[in-house]
Amino acid sequence: MTPVLGSSVDVPTEDGVADAYLAHPADGAPRPGVLLYQDAFGLRPHLRAMADRIAGAGHTVLVPNLFYRQGRAPVVELPEFIDPSARPEIFEKLGPVIRELTDERAMRDADAFLGWLAQSPLVSDGPVALTGYCMGARLALLTAGHRPDRVAAAAGFHGGRLATDQPDSPHLVAGKVTAELYFGHADDDPSLPPEQIERLEQALTEAGVRHRCEVYEGARHGFTQADTAAYSEEGAERHWAALLDLLDRTF
Template identity: 30%
Template sequence: MLRRGRHSTGTADSGCRGREPLSGIDRGRRKHLRRIHRRPGGRYAHSDRDPCPTCAALYGFYTELAKRFAENGVQALVIDYYGRTAGAARRESDFPYTEHMARLTPRQLYADLSAGIAHLRSEEGGAASAVLTVGFCIGGRLAVMAAAGRSDLAGVIGFYCWPADGPDGSPGPTSRAADLKAPVLALMAGEDPGIPPAHVKAFEEALAEAGADHEVVTYPGTPHSFFDAKRDAYADASADAWDRVLRFVNRVGAG
């Protein structure tokens, strides 16, 4: 998650990470969280009050993303959803993410995200007055769906956020559009077999029908993960997406 001053933007990563839910009491349950903020002189550091011994386990993109937010005055708290099953070991390029993804459960995911939000709002976590979630793929779906809960978020951002109902019939962001209580920014890939244009269109129409504060942007010709795993190949789309993210964060008061 991310935070500026007493405002926070919370990032869920790609939904492919996690461990024990954060607890305001049990410090041992915070090992899958990392906070990054900017120090004078451009140096970055984890909060001295919330060290993270498992930072090396995170996919490097999330560390860099947190730093980019920090450059813009927004502190980051990143949740490692795979940490529940993968632990803290360094993850190499052959990390079997599909194996660990299959072991994720909605209850655990929402518990981790809710606990992270609660931590940011606590005195120990910085007493943030505004929190915003950001996520990618499954994490994007989670970040958007968080607006349907009781977290009182300033806004939600989902990259290629899988809006349709799940294979098991569980309602997704499209079905829950009327329940989303925070502004929504959805950044979608134009060539994403897992999220076809019809699903994106249905999501945008549902948001409009619900009267939700929303912006849904599709980048033609881009694949799934264009902003993270393939950002160098799709630099223009990634730059535009990042600009929209920063403008959204500032508009909703989380930056």
């Protein structure tokens, strides 16, 4: 693994300033950019560690606090080990914060994050890659359709509500996507039932999007997150192999 440096940065947006974590190889040379979209629990030590691992493979990684409108991270105080079944008040506090992040706001933010990466001397010229977790998987797909000129590849893991029957469903952007996509779905995930998995696959195939969608058997929603009760070491390592393979192919 390449030695990595990490630091806190502020990213100006149309609605304020988003605090973020930036990880990059220590030599300071420009590398392909990766925008990492958080899960519902937000920017915290575990996501910083994930960014460090991606940076160690030769990338410059930005992890913004998507909830910056409510304050700097952590917006909601979290225990070191997150078990929502034992601490139901976590989601009671997070629910309103998540609902505040509308798709319109999220895509305004995406423009800011992608623009910041494009201007950074630590990021090489050209489009970037996205990886997202839980709610971040949804945002990765939306961003790939919103800014196809800036996104070369996008991955999403244990995403929810990716292909609903609503008019704002993320799968409806498939016709605008030019990036290669990869999705690693959690098995038996209430937020992504089989009919949504099938609908997503059909939409991507009919749109001619280069993609692969896989269900990780036995993995729960949130399986990549080592600081939560949903973590699966097997599923997480499979995710790392798939993600890094996608980045290697892209860059």
